[in-house]
Amino acid sequence: MSFKSIIQDMKGELGSISRKGFDVKFGHGARSRSHRVVQDSSVPIDAFMQSCWANMPTELLRDVLMRIEASEVTWPPRKSVSACAGVCRNWREIMKEIVKTPEISGNLTFPISLKQPGPRNSLLQCYIKRNCSNQTYYLYLGLNQSTNDDGKFLLMARKCRRPTCTDYIISLNGDDVSKGSSTYIGKLRSNFLGTKFTIYDSQPPNSGAKVTKSCSTRLTNVKQVSPRVPAGNYPVAHISYELNVLGSRGPRRMQCIMDAIPASSIEPGGVAPTQTEFLHSYLDTFPSLPFFRSKSTRAESFQSGPFSTQRDRMLVLRNKAPRWHEQLQCWCLNFNGRVTVASVKNFQLVASAENLAAGQEQHENVILQFGKVGKDVFTMDYQYPISAFQAFAICLSSFDTKIACE
Template sequence: MPLKSIIQDMKGELGSISRKGFDVKFGHGMGSRSQRIVQDSLVPIDAFNQSCWENMPAELLRDVLMRIEASDITWPPRKNVVACAGVCRNWREIMKEIVKTPEISGNLTFPISLKQPGPRNTLLQCYIKRNCSNQTYYLYLGLNQSATNDDGKFLLMARKCLRPTCTDYIISLYGDDVSKGSRPYIGKLRSNFLGTKFTIYDSQSPNSGAKVTKSCFTRLMNVNQVSPRAPAGNYPVAHILYELNILGSRGPRRMQCIMNAIPASSIEPGGVAPTQTEFLHSNLDTFPSLPFFRSKSTRAESFQSGPLSGQRDGMLVLRNKAPRWHEQLHCWCLNFNGRVTVASVKNFQLVASAGENVAPGQEQHMNVILQFGKVGKDVFTMDYQYPISAFQAFAICLSSFDTKIACE
């Protein structure tokens, strides 16, 4: 029996099993709970145990799964790879070994890939859709050059939450659940009152040396009582600063991002950025929500400690490219290579900065790590690459949406 026929037969059987028991489509966040991301705790289905593939030799199974992974390299056919990983624990372990990280493959396959650094030397093209009516933002993987069609692959969703002294953007893996204590919660973006300083928080530690930020939840409950594997709290992984604009609306924004979870050596040849390998879900959803009120000292700690106080040695610093003034168009311009079509103060390109003072001419020749720009009324492109992840890039772009009293 030809291998191609075997693969087609397996795909058909996987589809029937999915319809009988569950749906393991990656990132279809706008649908029901049965269409959400495949989790690590999937249970084998009885229907599959009765199939002809139950006793397949491990060597043959690995070869077949490798063929499927190699043949379905783009979405939506790549959903077959995720479906194979959702069959049982054995299939999932093999698929986790076969599927490479975005840094190597350039593909976003499993949910954890949203926390892993993007591909090297090429921009991964995504786009963001904004819903002004309910203050929500949806991140999609672009399946073609056009970002206006509704055929992208859903990746992340964020909801804006106004606070008395700051603004929070809660980021979730699902498109219909953004509660901070739920399993799909993966992080948040928090701004100060003026909208000039932002902090990106990860729901889990990006590395062994990360420190959790204190909150009312961690003060009231012992960390070990919540989960010994995933401590309750938020880990600051980046800080975003917008400089005061003395020219007002006539001048472009100036911003810098201090990636305190990524070393500056990661952009050098042979450099390595922290890579998460799995989600460590906590039991936060088993406890009721707590009030927002916090002490002044705790709120000040979020923005006055760490890299913002001048301790940036060894951390990757990203700065926006300085735009040039176009005499004929009478506006500030940047080369987005056709990915941005509408002029906006929100548009930016970030490059790695080796020092505090970098000449504008030198920045023009640096590789763009993240670019963000407007292409429609509520549609924006987001292209990123190594060493930042889709989650970090999305959070940085969310900071551009926020109102900045002292910058404009």
């Protein structure tokens, strides 16, 4: 029996459970009367727990789910993993144990994966599609739009111009990017000149993060936010573009200070903070999707706040300096075939020399690369210790007009 037929049978059984009551006939003397006994509305019934799928032996269920998770490593076949996690509580709890974080598995399965660091030893390949007519940007998981696989939708951002700054509102929902939405997860804000940016997370990236008061804090719908967690913006990174004395004739120079990531995370055995669940009510848009909760305590051991020690100072990323190609008469970087169109927006980010251990090459490990492959299509590849959300926000800063830089 195929997985699709199993899900269909399961839905049919749940539907019959919800439709039927409990019909019991009682005999009394010579007369027989039929009485319908209905469920007491004050006592809730979990239809999933009455299903035969929820009562499968744990050992058998775990073996089935492990085989499904191991066999489906790419998207869209990986949709089955998410579907399994949405069947019932038993399936969801086991799936949360089986599915690993992107750092370990290299896969983006559940929405919380977008807030977790990418894989350590390889770049996770994504692409961004820009819609200039309504100033929106869509992030997809996949090689690029020219492949047969349309990719998996990950995030959407909308540009909002203000008198003194520009905001890029980032959402999990491709149709709703308002800051009052339950799917709002953060934003990117620029200064008036477009040379300095701040990335804000809608929830604290670690235990001691401090909220920054802003207009978006007041606009957040308080009914959609858990009372345990204050609604607001938590700064997680600062991006700055240096003044280019050569104007448009020279490449951009940028620097990213990752406030929430220690410099020690890029060293062997280093640890970056890992969010384990959405603390806000993001479940409204994804009612059937679970959110991964890691049992690892490595992220919990990291305390936020100022990095007082030399080892735990903030991670600083700088763009890799391109070289001038005499024959082509242009600045060049090796994107390993992932970028095909020359653009001032193209860049590669590496750890700054001040973050690297003695003897380690500065340009050895590209943490984020972004480049143009079509009129409105750009590739975005990232890896540990930054997340898809952070990488997407950094790339959005490259789209913004920079009056003082070019």
